[in-house]
Amino acid sequence: MTWLMAAGVLFSLLYCSSGANTINTTRNVAYDWESTPLHPEYFVYHTSRDSSKLYLKIHSSELLYARKSPEAPFEARLNCEIAVRRNNGSALVFADSLTFTIRDSNPEQDARIILKEFDFSLDTGLYVFEVRLSDRNRRVGIAEDLDVRKTLKGSREDFLIFTEDRPLPLMRNHADSGSKVRVESDRFPGQLQILLWDPEVSLPPPPYTEARISAPEIPAQTGQVVNTGEAFATSNEGLMSVADLDGRLLFNVLITAPNFPNVETLDMMIKSLRYISGRREFERMESGNNRKKELDSFWLDCGGSKDRTRDLIRIYYRRVQEANYYFSSYTEGWKTDRGLMHIIFGSPNRIKRDPFGEQWIYGEENNINSMSFRFDRSANVLSDNHYVLERNPLYRTDWDRAVTAWRNGRVFQE
Numbered sequence: 001m002t003w004l005m006a007a008g009v010l011f012s013l014l015y016c017s018s019g020a021n022t023i024n025t026t027r028n029v030a031y032d033w034e035s036t037p038l039h040p041e042y043f044v045y046h047t048s049r050d051s052s053k054l055y056l057k058i059h060s061s062e063l064l065y066a067r068k069s070p071e072a073p074f075e076a077r078l079n080c081e082i083a084v085r086r087n088n089g090s091a092l093v094f095a096d097s098l099t100f101t102i103r104d105s106n107p108e109q110d111a112r113i114i115l116k117e118f119d120f121s122l123d124t125g126l127y128v129f130e131v132r133l134s135d136r137n138r139r140v141g142i143a144e145d146l147d148v149r150k151t152l153k154g155s156r157e158d159f160l161i162f163t164e165d166r167p168l169p170l171m172r173n174h175a176d177s178g179s180k181v182r183v184e185s186d187r188f189p190g191q192l193q194i195l196l197w198d199p200e201v202s203l204p205p206p207p208y209t210e211a212r213i214s215a216p217e218i219p220a221q222t223g224q225v226v227n228t229g230e231a232f233a234t235s236n237e238g239l240m241s242v243a244d245l246d247g248r249l250l251f252n253v254l255i256t257a258p259n260f261p262n263v264e265t266l267d268m269m270i271k272s273l274r275y276i277s278g279r280r281e282f283e284r285m286e287s288g289n290n291r292k293k294e295l296d297s298f299w300l301d302c303g304g305s306k307d308r309t310r311d312l313i314r315i316y317y318r319r320v321q322e323a324n325y326y327f328s329s330y331t332e333g334w335k336t337d338r339g340l341m342h343i344i345f346g347s348p349n350r351i352k353r354d355p356f357g358e359q360w361i362y363g364e365e366n367n368i369n370s371m372s373f374r375f376d377r378s379a380n381v382l383s384d385n386h387y388v389l390e391r392n393p394l395y396r397t398d399w400d401r402a403v404t405a406w407r408n409g410r411v412f413q414e
Contacts, residue, residue, distance in 0.1 A: 031326045032347040037140040038062055040133050041171040044148045046158045047186045052122040052150065054129065056080065057171050060104065061111040064137040074109065077136035078102035082118065087126040095127065096120065115168055124150045147384075154244070156251035160184045164231065173383075174254040174328060175234060181253075182231040183242060191245055195223030196255065198238040199382075201331040203274055204340045207373065207389055208396035215330070215380040218249065239330055239382070252382050254328055261324030261333065263317045270295055272320045272334050275344060276302075276406045303409045315411050319343045329383035337389035338375055344402050345371070346413030357387060362413060371398055 033039065040058040047053055058078075065074035080100045085092035104114055127148040134141035149155060160169040164180040175181055183192060199216040218241055225245070226232050234240060240253040263269055270285045277285070277298065285294040303309025323339030324332055333339045341360065348360035357377045363370030373395075375387035402412045 031322055031342060031351075033322060033325075036142060037138065038133060038135060038142045040142065040144075042129075042131060042144070042146055043169065043171045044129065044146060044157050045160055045169075046122070046150050047119075049187070050121060050123050052120045052148075052157075054082065054118045054120065054131075055169065055171065056116045056118070056131075056133070057168065058114050058133075059111065060106055060114055063104070063114075063135055065104075065106050065109060066137045073105045073107045076102075076104045076106065078104070079134040079136055079141075080116075080118070081132045081134075083130040084120065084122070085128045085130065087128055092128055096122075113168065122148075122150060124152055126150075153248070154185075154188045154250050158185055158187045159228075159242070159251065161253060170253075172328075173252070173385075174256045174260055175240070176258045176260070177234055177237045177255050178258070180231045180233050181240070183226075183228055185228050188244075189228045191225055191227055192250070193223035193243040193245065193247070194226055194232060195219070195221065195241040195243070196234060196236070196238060197241065198236065199330050201335055203335055204337050204389070205391075206395075206399055207341065207391050208393050208399055209391060210393075212388070212391070215378065215382055215386070218382070222247075249381055252330060254330065254332070256328075256332065261321050261328070263320050263324075266291060266295065268320075269317065272317070272343070273298065275340060276403050302407050305409075308409045312406070312409060312411065316343070316406075319346065322347075327385070327387075329386035330380075336386065338387055341373060341389065344399070344406070344412070346411070348373075348413075 038058065039062060040056055042057075043055045045053045045055060060076070063076040063078070065076050067074050078101070080102060082098045083094070084096040086095045098118060098120070100116075100118060102114075102116055127150070129146040129148055130143070131146060132141055132143040148157065150157065156173070160183070161175065162169055162182050162184065163175055165176075195218070197219050201216060202213055204213055205211040223241065223243060224232065234255050236255070237257060238255050240255055242250045242252070244250060257265065257268070263272065270282075270291065273285065273295075274282055281294075281298060285291055285298060288294045299309050299313055300306075303312050319342055320334045320339075323334040323336070323342050327333030327336045327338040327342070329336060334343060338358075345362060348362050350361040350365060352359040352361070355377075358375045360373045360375070361370060362372070374390040376390060378386040378388050380386065405412050
């Protein structure tokens with residue numbers, strides 16, 4: 001991922017080891033890109049009723065290319081360990097394991113995407129893929145758990161999505177507006193209904209209010225019928241709902257501005273300031289005669305000096321992009337509850353996960369001065385990555401303190 005004003009996003013350290021022959025392993029337990037050495041992306045694709053494929057994508061610029069002798073080519077060495085466990089509802093039962101070594105020769109050191117595929121024998125059910133990827137030259141690694149489901153009727157993991165400008169399948173669930181998209185499936189070839197619509201999602205309210213934003217309802221209309229493998233155009237930003245011919249929803253894809261999750265337009269830079277701006281100043285930025293000047297004036301008023309303002313801008317929009325990367329669901333990540341809290345408070349010191357949600361802890365656990373926020377996993381058909389904050393009037397003081405800090409040129413949790 002590239003950044004407009006700074007690099008930044010993925011998961012904090014849980015375990016680190018040292019020694020000449022050990023791998024320093026990071027497990028994804030927080031949303032902090034900069035503290036993680038590797039940023040692979042994974043997608044599990046079901047090719048038939050009893051077989052599946054794991055796609056692994058990583059950018060070569062993150063790897064260390066070394067050579068054993070002056071005559072040898074520069075080479076990256078990756079080790080991938082995969083343990084597959086079946087989720088039987090009360091425990092994870094071991095099902096399978098694979099270990100692969102990936103070698104990539106890159107003598108000219110040109111940056112590019114590396115895509116690898118691993119085949120599995122997998123029948124229907126719920127699984128957890130425990131994946132550990134290690135860069136042997138750097139002696140660093142990252143571990144991640146993937147929730148995988150394989151049903152009899154089909155879901156997102158039964159389909160590959162391609163856009164005309166990218167030969168690789170989409171690893172994340174969003175595509176650029178204006179691009180041509182095609183959906184492919186080995187397991188469920190045939191015709192699909194494609195419905196492009198705008199969910200019209202409101203911004204989440206502050207955490208101390210009792211207001212809740214309901215998930216939008218899919219319009220009761222028939223979508224465009226296309227064949228799997230047939231390209232079709234996406235126009236405006238919004239949601240692409242994919243259903244079978246009986247109208248059963250299979251999955252949704254977020255249609256976003258080009259270069260998402262990056263913040264690269266004046267409109268996006270202004271809209272994402274709604275959380276820390278007053279109504280009148282936000283209206284001036286959004287509809288004034290010189291929007292860029294109003295935006296610059298807002299940030300200079302907060303920072304007080306050019307150097308401090310530059311840091312505020314870098315951190316704020318880095319967090320917006322982090323929110324887009326991690327929390328996007330049926331809407332952009334910065335518009336979700338987790339995105340709201342991440343932008344204002346930053347990455348928590350600890351995240352505790354369970355099947356029903358996440359608890360974010362800022363400070364030491366069980367310390368009276370620490371902050372804790374609970375997000376419940378939302379049970380809706382539009383996305384499996386949408387979480388709702390348990391709001392509480394007691395959050396008013398912490399919220400006001402954090403927003404005031406931004407307005408006074410200071411950043412909470414950085």
